[in-house]
Amino acid sequence: MTPAPLTVPKIALRNVHKSFGPKTVLNGIDLEVAKGESLVIIGGSGTGKSVMLKCILGLLTPDTGSIHVDGQETTRLRPREREKQLHKFGMLFQGAALFDSLTVWENVAFGLIQGAHMPRAQAKEIAVAKLGAVGLTPDVAELSPSELSGGMQKRVGLARAIADEPEIIFFDEPTTGLDPIMADVINELIVQCVKDLGATAVTITHDMASARKIADRIAMIYQGRIIWTGPAKDIDHSGHAHVDQFVHGRADGPIQMQIRAL
Amino acid sequence: MGFLAATGRAFLVFLEATGRLALFTGSAVSHCFRPPFYPRQILRQMIDIGYYSLPVVGLTALFTGMVLALQSYSGFSRFQAEGAIATVVVLSVTRELGPVLAGLMVAGRIGAAMAAEIGTMRVTEQIDALSTLSTNPFKYLVAPRLLAGLCMLPLLVVVADIIGVFGGFLVGVYRLDFNASSYINRTWEFLQPLDVISGLVKAAVFGFVISLMGCYHGYHSKGGAQGVGAATTNAVVSASIMLLVTNYLITGLFFSTK
Numbered sequence: 001m002t003p004a005p006l007t008v009p010k011i012a013l014r015n016v017h018k019s020f021g022p023k024t025v026l027n028g029i030d031l032e033v034a035k036g037e038s039l040v041i042i043g044g045s046g047t048g049k050s051v052m053l054k055c056i057l058g059l060l061t062p063d064t065g066s067i068h069v070d071g072q073e074t075t076r077l078r079p080r081e082r083e084k085q086l087h088k089f090g091m092l093f094q095g096a097a098l099f100d101s102l103t104v105w106e107n108v109a110f111g112l113i114q115g116a117h118m119p120r121a122q123a124k125e126i127a128v129a130k131l132g133a134v135g136l137t138p139d140v141a142e143l144s145p146s147e148l149s150g151g152m153q154k155r156v157g158l159a160r161a162i163a164d165e166p167e168i169i170f171f172d173e174p175t176t177g178l179d180p181i182m183a184d185v186i187n188e189l190i191v192q193c194v195k196d197l198g199a200t201a202v203t204i205t206h207d208m209a210s211a212r213k214i215a216d217r218i219a220m221i222y223q224g225r226i227i228w229t230g231p232a233k234d235i236d237h238s239g240h241a242h243v244d245q246f247v248h249g250r251a252d253g254p255i256q257m258q259i260r261a262l
Numbered sequence: 263m264g265f266l267a268a269t270g271r272a273f274l275v276f277l278e279a280t281g282r283l284a285l286f287t288g289s290a291v292s293h294c295f296r297p298p299f300y301p302r303q304i305l306r307q308m309i310d311i312g313y314y315s316l317p318v319v320g321l322t323a324l325f326t327g328m329v330l331a332l333q334s335y336s337g338f339s340r341f342q343a344e345g346a347i348a349t350v351v352v353l354s355v356t357r358e359l360g361p362v363l364a365g366l367m368v369a370g371r372i373g374a375a376m377a378a379e380i381g382t383m384r385v386t387e388q389i390d391a392l393s394t395l396s397t398n399p400f401k402y403l404v405a406p407r408l409l410a411g412l413c414m415l416p417l418l419v420v421v422a423d424i425i426g427v428f429g430g431f432l433v434g435v436y437r438l439d440f441n442a443s444s445y446i447n448r449t450w451e452f453l454q455p456l457d458v459i460s461g462l463v464k465a466a467v468f469g470f471v472i473s474l475m476g477c478y479h480g481y482h483s484k485g486g487a488q489g490v491g492a493a494t495t496n497a498v499v500s501a502s503i504m505l506l507v508t509n510y511l512i513t514g515l516f517f518s519t520k
């Protein structure tokens with residue numbers, strides 16, 4: 001393969017649609033992420049942010065539309081090619097999704113041992129180093145994930161996502177459910193990790209403090225479409241009523257919650 | 263018209279479910295033969311299925327053998343056929359009760375555990391996480407369980423056969439006052455290799471079916487704790503029913519008189 005020219009975006013979605021039964025979740029998503037960029041996607045709960053990430057990863061198949069990663073169409077990959085493609089990605093899941101039958105270090109080393117076939121002893125050393133990078137001491141390594149607090153689980157999930165040094169990292173609501181201080185610790189870690197790896201990052205959040213800290217660029221998703229994208233510094237004067245309402249967290253505005261009077 | 267439409271719809275749902283199961287099975291089996299393999303996972307499942315099921319299978323077999331001896335004694339003494347007890351016990355246990363009862367006990371124990379574990383992994387996104395870590399969930403989760411079920415149930419049934427026959431022996435000798443060595447001779451006298459082999463073939467099929475149902479329902483569970491609960495119930499019920507049906511079919515294959 002010839003190297004992709006610099007202008008080719010790392011990830012590009014064109015008119016992506018996805019429905020579950022009668023329910024339309026993604027309704028024509030268009031989005032580009034440049035190489036090395038940190039994009040934050042904001043939007044209300046249940047607007048299809050996680051579904052969009054899963055479509056890019058190939059965990060869900062879009063109904064129509066195309067998704068390119070490094071200029072290569074990914075929606076119709078064969079299983080073997082898909083597995084190769086997934087090597088490029090790391091993901092921190094919304095609920096951390098740690099394997100509860102394994103210890104913390106086995107979780108972090110999982111991709112190294114199973115994917116890269118590294119000997120266990122060597123993988124353990126790297127895992128402990130990665131745990132150190134997210135501020136966890138080596139004695140945590142032998143614990144089981146269920147013995148950790150929510151914030152620690154998120155950090156282990158982060159260490160696992162970056163362990164085999166992916167080119168693209170997805171963070172799905174990395175700070176949801178954490179106290180503000182722990183949330184900021186996680187934000188710092190994400191910024192640091194992305195900078196160290198030189199990776200392309202896509203972060204989903206509805207925490208504006210987190211978005212401001214992490215983002216080069218912000219995109220807002222509403223009713224299955226991207227309704228606004230722009231540099232992070234423009235978020236406060238987007239001139240877009242939906243974005244304004246979301247950023248300031250107001251109940252009244254163009255976005256109406258479906259609530260019936262009691 | 264409404265009735266016809268409802269019947270048609272139910273039939274379509276049934277066809278769809280059958281097709282989905284067939285696809286799942288085909289995919290799972292093909293992944294059993296293609297590397298990478300996960301020996302640690304296979305070993306863990308073998309220990310779970312084989313070793314930890316020993317007490318419950320052993321107890322079931324022991325009491326089944328004992329009750330068989332008692333029942334056939336009280337039945338057969340009506341026409342002076344008490345001498346056939348040892349034969350009845352060994353044939354019933356090896357051909358039928360060993361594999362079926364061990365299978366049902368393991369379906370309750372292992373089928374439920376598999377569905378609950380894989381189902382929880384599904385709803386907590388651990389299965390998605392596996393994929394993003396370059397690991398195929400079919401190879402890592404499903405194939406080891408299928409292989410372990412297939413291999414371990416026959417071994418469990420060998421143990422069940424021995425313990426069941428021993429249970430019959432205990433009752434025969436200590437309760438019904440048979441002569442020990444003549445009871446043992448009677449046990450061997452009419453036993454043929456096919457009796458044991460057919461039981462072991464059944465066991466292998468049951469083991470496969472139990473693991474398949476546990477994995478299938480767990481893999482397709484959705485919607486949190488309630489979904490996992492439903493998957494667990496469905497796994498045990500469908501495994502038990504399929505076990506009884508395949509038992510009849512295999513018996514027909516081995517022992518049809520025509």
Ligand SMILES: Nc1ncnc2c1ncn2[C@@H]1O[C@H](COP(=O)(O)OP(=O)(O)O)[C@@H](O)[C@H]1O
Pocket residue numbers: 020025044045046047048049050051052
């Ligand atoms: N596997 C699935 N099957 C059916 N519906 C789904 C599935 N995954 C997500 N959904 C639905 O899609 C919608 C968007 O979900 P999601 O992307 O998780 O929202 P969020 O933006 O909060 O991450 C939700 O209404 C959810 O019920």
Ligand SMILES: [Mg+2]
Pocket residue numbers: 049050051094172173
């Ligand atoms: Mg989500």
